[in-house]
Amino acid sequence: MPPLLPPSLPDGPTYGVLARFAGPRELLHACERVRDAGFTRWDAHSPFPVHGLDRAMGLGTSPLPWIVLALGLAGAAGAMLLQWWVHVRAYPLVISGKPLFSWPAFVPVTFEVGVLFGALGAVFGMFGLNRLPMHHHPLFQSATFERVSDDGFFVSIESWDPKFDAQTTTRMLRDLGAVDVELLASS
Amino acid sequence: MAPTEENADCDPVRGRAPLILGGHDFPSITRAVCDPLERPTPLGWWAFFLPSLGLLGLLGLATGWLFWEGIGIWGLNNPVGWAFDITNFVFWVGIGHAGTLISAILFLLRQRWRTSINRSAEAMTIFAVMCALIFPGIHVGRIWVAYWMLPLPNQMSMWPNFRSPLLWDVFAVSIYGTVSVMFWYVGLVPDLATVRDRARSLLRRRIFGALALGWRGSNRHWQHYERAYLILAGLATPLVLSVHSIVSMDFAVSQLPGWHTTIFPPYFVAGAIFSGFAMVVTLMVITRQAFGMQNLITIRHFENMAKIMIVTGLMVGYAYAMEFFIAWYSGNPYEGFALLNRAFGPYSWAYWIMVSCNVLLPQILWWRKARTNLAILFVMSLVVNVGMWFERFVIIVTSLHRDYLPSSWDYYVPTIWEFLALLGSFGLFFTMFCLFVRFLPIVATAEVKGVLPQADPHHGEERVVLDVSKAPAREATT
Numbered sequence: 312m313p314p315l316l317p318p319s320l321p322d323g324p325t326y327g328v329l330a331r332f333a334g335p336r337e338l339l340h341a342c343e344r345v346r347d348a349g350f351t352r353w354d355a356h357s358p359f360p361v362h363g364l365d366r367a368m369g370l371g372t373s374p375l376p377w378i379v380l381a382l383g384l385a386g387a388a389g390a391m392l393l394q395w396w397v398h399v400r401a402y403p404l405v406i407s408g409k410p411l412f413s414w415p416a417f418v419p420v421t422f423e424v425g426v427l428f429g430a431l432g433a434v435f436g437m438f439g440l441n442r443l444p445m446h447h448h449p450l451f452q453s454a455t456f457e458r459v460s461d462d463g464f465f466v467s468i469e470s471w472d473p474k475f476d477a478q479t480t481t482r483m484l485r486d487l488g489a490v491d492v493e494l495l496a497s498s
Numbered sequence: 499m500a501p502t503e504e505n506a507d508c509d510p511v512r513g514r515a516p517l518i519l520g521g522h523d524f525p526s527i528t529r530a531v532c533d534p535l536e537r538p539t540p541l542g543w544w545a546f547f548l549p550s551l552g553l554l555g556l557l558g559l560a561t562g563w564l565f566w567e568g569i570g571i572w573g574l575n576n577p578v579g580w581a582f583d584i585t586n587f588v589f590w591v592g593i594g595h596a597g598t599l600i601s602a603i604l605f606l607l608r609q610r611w612r613t614s615i616n617r618s619a620e621a622m623t624i625f626a627v628m629c630a631l632i633f634p635g636i637h638v639g640r641i642w643v644a645y646w647m648l649p650l651p652n653q654m655s656m657w658p659n660f661r662s663p664l665l666w667d668v669f670a671v672s673i674y675g676t677v678s679v680m681f682w683y684v685g686l687v688p689d690l691a692t693v694r695d696r697a698r699s700l701l702r703r704r705i706f707g708a709l710a711l712g713w714r715g716s717n718r719h720w721q722h723y724e725r726a727y728l729i730l731a732g733l734a735t736p737l738v739l740s741v742h743s744i745v746s747m748d749f750a751v752s753q754l755p756g757w758h759t760t761i762f763p764p765y766f767v768a769g770a771i772f773s774g775f776a777m778v779v780t781l782m783v784i785t786r787q788a789f790g791m792q793n794l795i796t797i798r799h800f801e802n803m804a805k806i807m808i809v810t811g812l813m814v815g816y817a818y819a820m821e822f823f824i825a826w827y828s829g830n831p832y833e834g835f836a837l838l839n840r841a842f843g844p845y846s847w848a849y850w851i852m853v854s855c856n857v858l859l860p861q862i863l864w865w866r867k868a869r870t871n872l873a874i875l876f877v878m879s880l881v882v883n884v885g886m887w888f889e890r891f892v893i894i895v896t897s898l899h900r901d902y903l904p905s906s907w908d909y910y911v912p913t914i915w916e917f918l919a920l921l922g923s924f925g926l927f928f929t930m931f932c933l934f935v936r937f938l939p940i941v942a943t944a945e946v947k948g949v950l951p952q953a954d955p956h957h958g959e960e961r962v963v964l965d966v967s968k969a970p971a972r973e974a975t976t
Binding site: 334335336338339342354355356357358359360361362363364365368370373375376379383393394397398401402406407409413416417419420422423424426427429430431433434436437438440441443444445446447448450451456457458459460461462465 | 523524525528649651655656657658659660661663665666669670673676677680681683684688689691692694695696707708711712713714715716717718719720721722723724725726729730733734736737740744747943944945947948952953954955956957
């Protein structure tokens with residue numbers, strides 16, 4: 312049986328190369344060059360989202376809004392259905408002479424549940440697309456990578472990229488102005 | 499105030515004074531936020547925490563006795579069937595609204611100054627909603643039937659009525675709480691990773707490592723993350739407006755003079771934001787001082803919050819006036835009586851406390867000196883919160899205590915148990931807030947780093963030299 316999700320990490324002894332850059336500007340320029348060199352299995356890491364980095368990396372748009380829309384509409388429809396079912400099927404009781412399916416009174420709950428499901432879709436959709444939680448990752452072997460949540464700006468190129476070669480890729484990153492470059496093993 | 503050396507480094511793109519003072523760079527922001535979490539617990543923290551915990555104990559006492567004995571221990575009488583419980587509920591839900599306004603609405607409006615205060619304001623929202631949710635849960639004194647609030651058939655196979663605003667309210671407030679927690683947690687993840695990466699003890703590393711979900715600052719992740727944050731802000735904005743609108747419908751949908759008005763939804767929302775900002779100011783004045791975050795949470799933040807307070811305070815004042823106008827203009831004698839009774843009847847003392855605290859005294863905030871003076875602002879924030887609590891009390895009790903039938907008129911006096919429940923809810927609120935400031939990063943470091951001038955990849959290129967003396971000198975130093 313094939314796995315549910317495609318693998319997210321390269322197999323083989325080498326994970327890839329990790330290079331640290333001095334700041335957001337250096338990171339942005341390096342990403343533009345890595346993108347233009349034709350790499351596909353690589354990433355940038357920064358303590359905060361750097362403006363313009365998505366384009367510099369050549370990333371497409373996030374499909375997240377579609378997940379949110381679908382779940383939000385499903386939640387709203389489900390809430391309306393629940394209220395219809397309660398008042399028309401499960402417990403039909405005439406209250407204040409209103410029809411059993413007095414839908415205008417059901418709008419607030421429909422709206423709220425739609426928002427709830429949309430928000431659930433945004434949060435769990437985001438973590439799902441990001442393959443999080445993933446508490447173990449080869450990048451965490453690096454001692455300098457601790458700085459990614461403080462002041463470190465990194466580019467990582469994974470070994471299963473067709474253009475990857477341990478030596479030439481390391482040299483390319485050095486030429487792009489990386490402060491330090493290290494080769495990481497698969498953990 | 500003359501421009502200082504720090505704010506001489508103006509943002510070259512906008513030519514505005516920077517949001518963060520004190521010449522901060524990326525690591526110094528990490529240190530400023532994380533150091534307080536990693537130091538041994540300061541003595542001053544216990545000075546806040548233990549009294550809060552004591553008040554929380556009072557909540558346990560007040561609710562425990564209530565569950566044992568029933569709501570007969572409260573001062574409720576025949577026309578006034580609910581009073582302190584629902585007043586406290588509306589008060590606490592309202593407090594929460596400022597947090598969502600700061601985190602969602604100001605985010606959509608690209609008010610980047612929000613980044614210094616949004617984390618703690620969101621935490622405040624969550625704790626306020628927790629306090630609020632206690633009261634619908636306990637207000638019938640029979641905790642074992644609290645499940646009647648859920649869309650489930652009860653032991654008599656009866657279903658709740660979805661046409662009732664009270665049920666809408668259950669959905670609105672609980673969903674509001676849930677979405678607020680998710681929004682807050684999503685914002686926390688990058689900062690939890692920061693605490694994880696600084697942790698020296700294994701336990702700390704494990705706990706924060708688990709909570710940070712393996713966040714590694716990946717830009718492929720940031721892309722979805724930023725989209726998720728924007729969507730959550732977009733969802734939270736109509737949600738927060740709907741929540742207090744629905745709370746107001748608990749009253750407005752009924753037929754009672756003094757409650758049955760269409761102005762209630764916007765009036766309640768404005769009041770909620772008004773009181774919520776007052777609570778943010780109260781908390782921020784103390785937190786900023788206690789943690790030495792004067793450069794992250796600046797006078798500019800307080801001045802902006804004071805401006806929002808005066809705007810929403812004026813909206814509330816307009817609503818007070820409009821209620822009287824409509825009572826007269828509608829020609830409805832019951833409506834007219836309810837309003838006259840509110841202002842000049844047996845509860846006139848409460849009405850005039852409300853008007854003084856919410857409308858008259860906040861006018862001092864028109865003066866910049868008052869908006870930038872933390873002592874005045876702190877006192878005003880307390881005054882506004884007293885006023886907003888009384889607003890809910892006035893709306894609820896004065897409308898109920900003299901109904902259509904004069905023979906059933908009565909005067910409601912709360913008992914000690916109602917006061918203890920109110921005090922106890924403050925205990926819960928401050929206990930949670932103390933725990934929050936002790937164990938979690940109280941400023942969104944990832945976001946604050948993002949608003950530093952050097953976070954812009956084009957910072958330092960083609961530098962525009964600005965004449966600082968012409969820049970608006972609004973950064974009062976502390």
